[in-house]
Amino acid sequence: MSNEVDVDGFPPAPTCSTCGAVLEPEPIASAIRVVVAYACPVHGVDSVLDPFGDSPVT
Numbered sequence: 915m916s917n918e919v920d921v922d923g924f925p926p927a928p929t930c931s932t933c934g935a936v937l938e939p940e941p942i943a944s945a946i947r948v949v950v951a952y953a954c955p956v957h958g959v960d961s962v963l964d965p966f967g968d969s970p971v972t
């Protein structure tokens with residue numbers, strides 16, 4: 915089972931698709947925009963969301 919991300923909002927408590935640990939949001943600022951990466955302390959970045967867009971960034 916994969917951890918699906920809603921296309922219309924943030925998942926309430928994103929978890930690592932591998933180990934189930936709660937992911938820590940890490941804002942990442944780029945020259946174009948700011949996105950939020952959810953990272954597992956063990957497995958690293960699991961997913962990246964664009965809080966100012968309306969779809970996940972992969």
Ligand SMILES: [Zn+2]
Pocket residue numbers: 930931932933934935954955956957958
């Ligand atoms: Zn993990």
